[in-house]
Amino acid sequence: MLRYIGRRILIAIPTLIIVSLLVFALQKLLPGDPVLTMAGEERDPQVLAFLREKYRLDDPIPVQYFAWIGSALTGNLGISLRTDIPVLDLIMSKLPVTLELAIMAMIVALAIGIPAGIISAVRKGTAVDYTANVIALSGLSIPNFWLGIMLIMLISVRWQLLPASGYVPPTEDLWLNIKTMIMPAFVLGTGLAASLMRHTRSAMLGVMRSDYIRTARAKGLLSRKVILKHALRNALVPIVTLSTLLFGELLAGAVLTEQIFTIPGFGKLIVDAVFNRDYAVVQGVVLCTAVGFIFMNLLADVLYVLVNPRLRHSA
Amino acid sequence: MGHEAARQSPAEVRHIGNAALASEPPLLSVEGLSVRFDSAPKGVNVVDDVSFSVSKGKTLCIVGESGCGKSVTSLALMGLLPTPPARIVAGSAMFDGQDLLTLSERERADLRGDKMAMIFQEPMTSLNPAFTVGDQIAEGIVRHRKVSKAEAMERALDMLRKVRIPAPEKRLRAYPHEMSGGMRQRIMIAMALANDPELLIADEPTTALDVTIQAQILTLIRRLQEETGTAMILITHDLGVVAEVADEVAVMYAGHVVESGPVEAIFDDPQHPYTIGLMGSVPSLGRRQGRLATIRGTVPPAELMPKGCRFTPRCPFSDTRCGNELPPLGEIRPGHLARCWYAPLEQKRGTAA
Amino acid sequence: QTLRIGLNEDPDVLDPHRARTFVGRIVFTSLCNKLVDITPDLKFTPELATEWGWGDDGKSLTFKLRPGVKFHDGEPLNAAAVKANIDRARTLPDSLRKSELSSVESVDAVDDLTVKINLSRADATLLSQLSDRAGMIMSPKALASADFAQKPVCSGPYKFVERVQNDRIVLEKFADHWDAKNFNFDRIVFQPIPDTTVRLANLRSGNLDLIERLAPSDVPAVKSDGNLVFAPVSGIGYQGLTINTNNGERAKSPLGRDKRVRQALELSIDRNVINEVVGQGIFPPAGQPFPQASPYHNPKFAPPARDVAKAKQLLKEAGVDRVKLELTFGTSTTTQQIAEIIQAMAAESGFDITLRPTEFAAMQKEAQAGNFDVNVIGWSGRVDPDGNIHPFVSCKGALNDGKYCNEQVDKLLNEARVINDEAKRKQLYDQAQEILKQDLPIIYTYYQPWPFVQTKKVQNFKPYPDGMIRLKGVKFGS
Amino acid sequence: MTATAAVADDVALPKKRSRVLSKFLKNKSAVVGGAIVLFFILAAVVGPYLAPYDPIKPSFTSIRKPPSELFWFGTDELGRDMFSRMLWGARASIMAGVVSVFIAIALGVPFGLIAGYFGGWIDASISRATDAMLAIPFLIFAIALAAFLGPSLTNAMIAIGLSAMPIFIRLTRGQVLTVKAEDYVEGARAIGLPDFWIMVRYVLPNVLPPILVQGTLTIATAIIAEASLSFLGLGQQPPNPSWGSMLNTAKNFMDQAPWMSIFPGSAIFLIVLGFNLLGDGLRDALDPREQ
Amino acid sequence: MSVMANTSDIILEGVGLKKHFSSGGLLSSPTVVRAVDGVSLDIRRGETFAVVGESGCGKSTLGRLLLRLIEPTGGDVRYEGRSILELNKSELRRLRRDLQIIFQDPFASLNPRMNVGDIIAEPIWLHNLAAGREKRERVADLMRTVGLLPTHSDRYPHEFSGGQRQRIGIARALAGDPKLIVGDEPVSALDVSIQAQIINLLEDLKDRFGLTLVIVAHDLAVIRHMSDRVAVMYLGEIVELSDTDALFDNPLHPYTQALLAAIPIPSPSSRQPKVLLQGDVPSPAAPPSGCRFHTRCPHARAVCKEQHPALETTPDGRQVACHFWREIQGAGAGSISAPPPSAALTKRLALYRTWRERQDKPVATSP
Ligand SMILES: Nc1ncnc2c1ncn2[C@@H]1O[C@H](COP(=O)(O)OP(=O)(O)OP(=O)(O)O)[C@@H](O)[C@H]1O
Ligand SMILES: Nc1ncnc2c1ncn2[C@@H]1O[C@H](COP(=O)(O)OP(=O)(O)OP(=O)(O)O)[C@@H](O)[C@H]1O
């Protein structure tokens, strides 16, 4: 197992190198001049020159790249061009926020997706199945930003039930924290619930067709037990794997959700950074999400092995 | 039940025949079982008017080509047919004095794995990969017996010993993937027999196995049957297997039982053209005897299925009547029935027409 | 008591010398005191300096400092501190205040409470610069630390507590402030919420007490909401169209070469429609860079009424039938609506306008490179008239994207910079405007308003034309 | 006996011509999805000819009018007829979905095919690059690309297409690995068919169905992505409408003019739903395991 | 059965063939599966050569090695005396015409997206054997040859039954005028009645086109019926190679003996208890030392565990790999004495054949 993980990590290295190249190239390609953005309304030429020098923006691109990679390898991701805050600090302070959002959204998605998937697989072809499908697909089909604003208008403004936006650290006020996160988590989670539901459904359908389900029924087990023990247990293998991979999608979804609900997380950080041409932040954050993504992939594979006795024992 | 009726249906004839052979009433007696699938064209049942019976301690073999309805028949008996699309449209199956087909789902579930058990064809996929073998055997015991999990495990261990699995204590905690096909089929057998069923249905239990392993499994099944006196329905398409284990044989073709009777009668004196063609199609193990006698063509698809004898398009002896009128399951000799207008063939088709 | 303020964006570095954003100035207003402040009618008023005076020939400026003022870290605010700050603003490599203080030659701490600023040339704009970030005084002791921007230490009525980027900036009442009794809140929380709809939603749901820059489209809704108070003020900034008259290849178009075409464009635009349709009445039409509140405003340069016939006539004179041009603007709903309206209106007199929304960072670069025909630009405005005109139309102006260059205009504007006499300056600006009105390097469209909205709970809030939030006297009603 | 006698063995063939089609038609959700998609495509094609008003020209006398007989879907903030704009916007939105997915497939499938078929270092390099692209969140990638290319609908389509490409590379590659192991591919090698032809005639047609299914699902994603890019100003350019950009403007008028968001919002919802249903239906219809 | 071919005329020869798969190693260290481990054999022109053995013993791998569909780890394959491993591209293409393969699974072995006409025409197109009308005629001919209706050439594989698909596969194999066809379990997946049809068809084709057949199978009855010589494989090695009749009459290797003993005999009257092989086939990834069969062999002795027996040639020209073949001869022999069918069955089969032939006739004369 360790060996396997080791190999997977080795494979991740070239991926990370390509990611770093991609990120670097991508933002060099972005139109606009970070210094102009930084220099503010007055655009003092002296200041422009100074900033160019300071952030080595006049160096040849390869030099810039290696300088960045060099310091990144020592754990120094540079400082934000906009606010002077070290990028690592930014990442560290935003990560928990996005993670909280992602986890809560995941809970929403799981809580909706899995039961709905099971029910619609078991009741395949019935009205229940179609209803569950359409509801799940609705989650997927409504643009996040629209749903978000609708919810704010309705729940926060009209009914004044939940705070409209913002973020309160759980350490400060847990209840308020949860209250602020409910809507964003719901918006983000419903999008994922659909795909989770679809996958659960098809995994369940696949499993329900398999011979060992027939065996279980031949033993006289009752439907409930057959479904919840024999079928679900096996269907969980692909679902668990998928759920970890969905974190990537969560992160992407978080970009817009955080934008709408003004949640100071990763998504907002990176979008702002892209628009402000805050190179150091863009590079650092994308690299960090890429590492996260690769880690999630690895986790998915490991989980796959762990929940799958067939593989677990050969480990 | 049919016995009170004055008119004798072919099935009743066969019953009398059976009764003449076996002293006690059959454990299971199926009559006129018909199953259809929603997708099939109207009037074409995958299993049509199938009747047979099995007595305690005896083995009934059902043979026939792939798709002829063997599995559907057995699943119908176990109550495991997917409904929809499958639907039992007629028939009765008396088991231990009750008609299986009229029981509620709950009652069927109570019977399943208890008084009647089943072994499936695919040992590789019929065990749940997520649970240990012991767990899967014990589960069935806990379901039907008032025992604790530990007691059930104890019983599972006994069963492993019974099916001759080496190092049973260790195997109890093993997962299915850690075992070979033959081993898994033994587990399946252990699972099926764990509650001492009165009837065991084995659906092609050895088809997926190598010859040497097949021989081991067949021997095992036969021995266990002798020990427990369980009645068995064994489904196969291998005439060799039939010859080795059967007491009674039912030959199925496209959903009909075309011939049935004691194993010797079927092998030594086959009556239905399909049975004869089947025998001619099997290469002999002795020195080569020339070309194989073949059955022409393939089973027609449901929409082209003849109204009468379903073997008509492939039968060398057939004529127009065959295609239009379904021949009765006529008694050739006591207990030996054939569904053919021209049986016995020498008499009715002996001279080249 | 906590006052929650919704900002339009997240401020940048919290170091007045290096900061560049408008919202940053809003935060600094509560955090840092400056030498002088302004009144709502743009007069200078004492803050850290109690009095000031120009020296001979306007080549020096002397401030008398308020006694007993303390920084948030307890250090005393004295002449030395002021000198240190102004020197820092002039010399720090990445100071953005350098050009603002370019006339300053040296600073003398005459005594503990007297500072004399010596100039290399007379500079009429200096006082206004010192009423803004260049005049904010930070604790010299704190300045020594490398991460000042993370924990700014000033002498304003509120001191810095914490900042979570993109989320909030928290200030806390500074009890030792010289005017502490006039500041009523214990805490101020600034929350950047870029989406106007969401910002307003937060105000309505009670999460915020005050927001800046309401979207004009929400004006009717706010006005009809009994819980909210709409507090707009016409700003000192403006919105306009910068025309590429002299910057690279793209200036060589009929529009860039011929002022008649530009005049035709101006005549095609009905500023009142923009005001009513997009601005919901808070976008007063502009025809010059100086706001109505400014003494330099001249009614003579009022915007012309729309006149399609005349516009067509001008185009004919210029020898063009239809003019193709691209209108570049930053991605915002309001700007987009204006662009769409201009496109539709100008089409009637013969302009085929393609619209090109560009995100801000890219737009700036393109503008500098001359890669545009017409840019929609906005200017937040400066108290001194120079700030609203000089950088934009002088030949070397840092913000002169169209590279308009007219020696006479340059001469007039430079002259106006060094004269302290208001009447004389006004004359010079009028002369410049006379020329600009003909040449039209910039077509002014409307004055940038600062539409604030507050809940009814907030009392005594007075919006200033510079868009800053001054909390003196502001309090919660019962 | 002569071999021709064997003809006699051939009795009759089952008639099972359009099994896929009939399975598809039996699948209710697929049919509903297909109908929705068809309806919208029709609207996109002929809609502009049916539009009662100019979708671009503002009319300052009819600003933000609620739906009425004159303006079925009401008017927008510049007095333009929402119904006409919806019809025109359909074209942009559907194009955005279809074209970007077309780009993703046209680029992704060949890469996946080559990676899966040849394996080795070719596979390794393509796969690592794919991983890298997948590791950057989809929307971030699309935003950065669109910003680089400059805001326009075409560029948004390219950006979305490129961002969606790695999914197709990965899917194709995985699919190729399965198909490559099939006997019929080995049979093709056995008759000496060159690799190129094996890829074109054997592998490609057999990997295509799941890719087409994924394609319809990605169209849905792409339509939303265009809306999101519009939300950030990187999609369809004004004054031309796309549902995404209309929605983006409309959200500022959510209170005063709800119709401005309800119609484009529902249209996006419906068409995305339609494509999703269609994709799911196709999946079932093309899956031999499904009944 | 008569050996038609000249013994010295060897068409295809495998010399010390080896194929090792380094498998997976997903979680553990990679394991090497010795699927084929040092197999030498020669196939004579015109004969039917059978390879038999339990699942996983390497039969299919051997079949593919002989056609160079996979590259051997070691050893050589000679076709008409020439190593096929050294062929250049165009020569290899030419070789692909001569050597063909038919697969076990009739459902997986045809491209589901090509119609039958195209499938069969592909080799003709590829090797430029014919074009246009001529090509279509050849396809029609081939279809008739294997017993399909040429009018069905525009149908797709899924519209055919298993047996018919197998015929399509055979037609495709025949399209390039091959000299030798490898059948990898060509009838195992078929029903008994269809299996008989295909067996007959293969025999007819073999006679008609003078083909050499290599049949990989595990059904011993089929092998006995079809083949001239048989190679018995166990865990990647040949343990016995002999003329078919000799092998069935007097199996030399204990494994062959066990294999024969395990076959169920289709005659209920001759039921008898059997001596059965115990245990399972060991994994080819970790084959036992010495004689690979020693773990299951009833005659195993100490030396079997240590020494690997060579494949030696017996005086009567058979080959066997067992240290003790001389001593255990006949230990399992005669087990396969299927009793003659009953008189009634014989009579009725004869009647059936007569009617069956009559049934075919009218069709055979029709165009
Ligand atoms: N779920 C189903 N829906 C529709 N038709 C079915 C279904 N299951 C089985 N059938 C049809 O019923 C017929 C009988 O199938 P069954 O499985 O009983 O055959 P079998 O005799 O067991 O064949 P085999 O030897 O291949 O196991 C077949 O033609 C099959 O196509
Ligand atoms: N491509 C491959 N990669 C790894 N291992 C393989 C591969 N092909 C075959 N093997 C292994 O080689 C061994 C021999 O396989 P082969 O297919 O030749 O057996 P076989 O005798 O044809 O069996 P069967 O009767 O099941 O078809 C098996 O253990 C198999 O798992």
Ligand SMILES: [Mg+2]
């Ligand atoms: Mg079956």
Ligand SMILES: [Mg+2]
């Ligand atoms: Mg094989």
